[in-house]
Amino acid sequence: MFKPLATGLFAALLLSPLCLASQARAADSVDVYAAASLTDVMNALVEQYEENHDVDLVPVYASSSTLARQIGEGAPADVYLSANVKWMDWLQDQGGVVVSQRHNLLRNRLALIAPDDTDIPSFTPDAEHPLVDYLEDGERVSVGDPAHVPAGIYAKQAFESTGQWQTLEPRLARGSDVRAALALVERGETPLGVVYATDAQASDGVKQLGLFPADSHDPIIYPAALIGEHPGDAAGAFLDWLSSDAARETFEQYGFEMAND
Numbered sequence: 001m002f003k004p005l006a007t008g009l010f011a012a013l014l015l016s017p018l019c020l021a022s023q024a025r026a027a028d029s030v031d032v033y034a035a036a037s038l039t040d041v042m043n044a045l046v047e048q049y050e051e052n053h054d055v056d057l058v059p060v061y062a063s064s065s066t067l068a069r070q071i072g073e074g075a076p077a078d079v080y081l082s083a084n085v086k087w088m089d090w091l092q093d094q095g096g097v098v099v100s101q102r103h104n105l106l107r108n109r110l111a112l113i114a115p116d117d118t119d120i121p122s123f124t125p126d127a128e129h130p131l132v133d134y135l136e137d138g139e140r141v142s143v144g145d146p147a148h149v150p151a152g153i154y155a156k157q158a159f160e161s162t163g164q165w166q167t168l169e170p171r172l173a174r175g176s177d178v179r180a181a182l183a184l185v186e187r188g189e190t191p192l193g194v195v196y197a198t199d200a201q202a203s204d205g206v207k208q209l210g211l212f213p214a215d216s217h218d219p220i221i222y223p224a225a226l227i228g229e230h231p232g233d234a235a236g237a238f239l240d241w242l243s244s245d246a247a248r249e250t251f252e253q254y255g256f257e258m259a260n261d
Helices: 002-027 036-052 064-072 085-093 150-161 165-171 178-186 197-202 233-241 245-253
Strands: 029-035 056-062 079-081 099-108 110-115 141-144 172-175 192-196 206-211 220-227
Touching (some): 029 036, 036 245, 056 064, 064 085, 079 233, 110 150, 141 150, 141 178, 150 192, 165 172, 172 178, 178 206, 192 197, 220 233
Parallel strands (some): 029 056, 029 079, 141 192
Antiparallel strands (some): 079 220, 099 220
């Protein structure tokens, strides 16, 4: 009877380090919930950070509203980056989610785009240049859904500010996030779209016609924060690093501005 016990003990001793190693790897995994407009730059930052840190960063991309709701329902986020302050505020107001170390990380601009082969010349999309003048019968403007997508909310504000909302509202192609709005223009399904300037820069399939006046909508701010009552050290370290000089250089390469400038 001794031999089976010894064999079982030996096996347990062999498995214990493996279990501990598995737990250590799990502890160093960080789920980063980031607005869809951050997809390209965050992919670059994740690769950059993982090269020099023993951590597994797992990015999740969607509209800020979708991510906030998922986190509010218990999704395992460690870091949340929103494309506007509204959805970060909403998450904090839910009461069931602890949001800590919140700060404004980035700024962006709102851009009007068209397919890259468009004949439309560049112009400033203001009150003197109604977008309906650039649409044929049946054509629409793609935007993130103004009901909840930050880019769409900013677009609605810009349309209202320039006196175009009532005319354009029935002619909007509403995307589930800003990248969906971008895709409609890339595929030529809409002749115009409203996205962030960084989205326009990231795409080879669109032309940026112009930036909306900065005072036509709320400032485009990206707040970032830790999520959870006991956020791990790895999550905190990554969030801190996003404000570093190395991260700044990458953010600026992709067209973002740091919010503390």
